[in-house]
Amino acid sequence: MHEGVFKAMSDPTRRRIIELLKEGPQTAGQIATHFAHAQPTVSRHLAVLKAANLVVDQRDGTFIIYQLNTTIVQDWLAWVLEHFGGGHGDETN
Amino acid sequence: MHEGVFKAMSDPTRRRIIELLKEGPQTAGQIATHFAHAQPTVSRHLAVLKAANLVVDQRDGTFIIYQLNTTIVQDWLAWVLEHFGGGHGDETN
DNA sequence: TTATTATATGTCTAAATAGCTAAATAGTAA
DNA sequence: TTACTATTTAGCTATTTAGACATATAATAA
Numbered sequence: 001m002h003e004g005v006f007k008a009m010s011d012p013t014r015r016r017i018i019e020l021l022k023e024g025p026q027t028a029g030q031i032a033t034h035f036a037h038a039q040p041t042v043s044r045h046l047a048v049l050k051a052a053n054l055v056v057d058q059r060d061g062t063f064i065i066y067q068l069n070t071t072i073v074q075d076w077l078a079w080v081l082e083h084f085g086g087g088h089g090d091e092t093n
Numbered sequence: 094m095h096e097g098v099f100k101a102m103s104d105p106t107r108r109r110i111i112e113l114l115k116e117g118p119q120t121a122g123q124i125a126t127h128f129a130h131a132q133p134t135v136s137r138h139l140a141v142l143k144a145a146n147l148v149v150d151q152r153d154g155t156f157i158i159y160q161l162n163t164t165i166v167q168d169w170l171a172w173v174l175e176h177f178g179g180g181h182g183d184e185t186n
Numbered sequence: 187t188t189a190t191t192a193t194a195t196g197t198c199t200a201a202a203t204a205g206c207t208a209a210a211t212a213g214t215a216a
Numbered sequence: 217t218t219a220c221t222a223t224t225t226a227g228c229t230a231t232t233t234a235g236a237c238a239t240a241t242a243a244t245a246a
Contacts, residue, residue: 199234205229212221214221
């Protein structure tokens, strides 16, 4: 269920993209300027984030605007806390 | 800093090992019985968790007992919450 | 010493990953 | 239509990864 999110989160570039998008939606090109990578490389990372449903995209003319899917991020955080936080493992049983 | 932890967390088998160890220390062999994988495969996963400092091991005769490094798990959770939780990105600045 | 048990490590294979350049696509405008 | 811009996709390479089996190591016991 959260497998894709974990995989997406395992890459530092993608984590930075998520942090960037926390400050607001951005164009694929704008996102790419924050990295030393070639633009297609960043595009691939965006595709991974999109496949994990962590971001949503929306075309505006020739631009494609990426936006954080806050719900998924929050759900994942809750799941992570439930499974690895706390102290004794199964307080929900 | 948390790169190793993210990588370790990205594998489902390792996540299950962490969940198992939340219930208490276990022998490498005991851990292995919970999975369909060959013993060396589980041993390799334990080595990854150990490299990420997520677990600590301690020999007891021929056995090696693995234990969760709760501090690292908590630190990672705090870091994840700080970076991906909340709503506006840089409340710590 | 030898034998046995528990675990790790060597070595290989198949699959996945991240990076690149080049080419394709989608939209806009002349 | 052509031309231009923004972005994705194709195709490739190098690296990493997870899995397996075989072998090595470490501790104990006889």
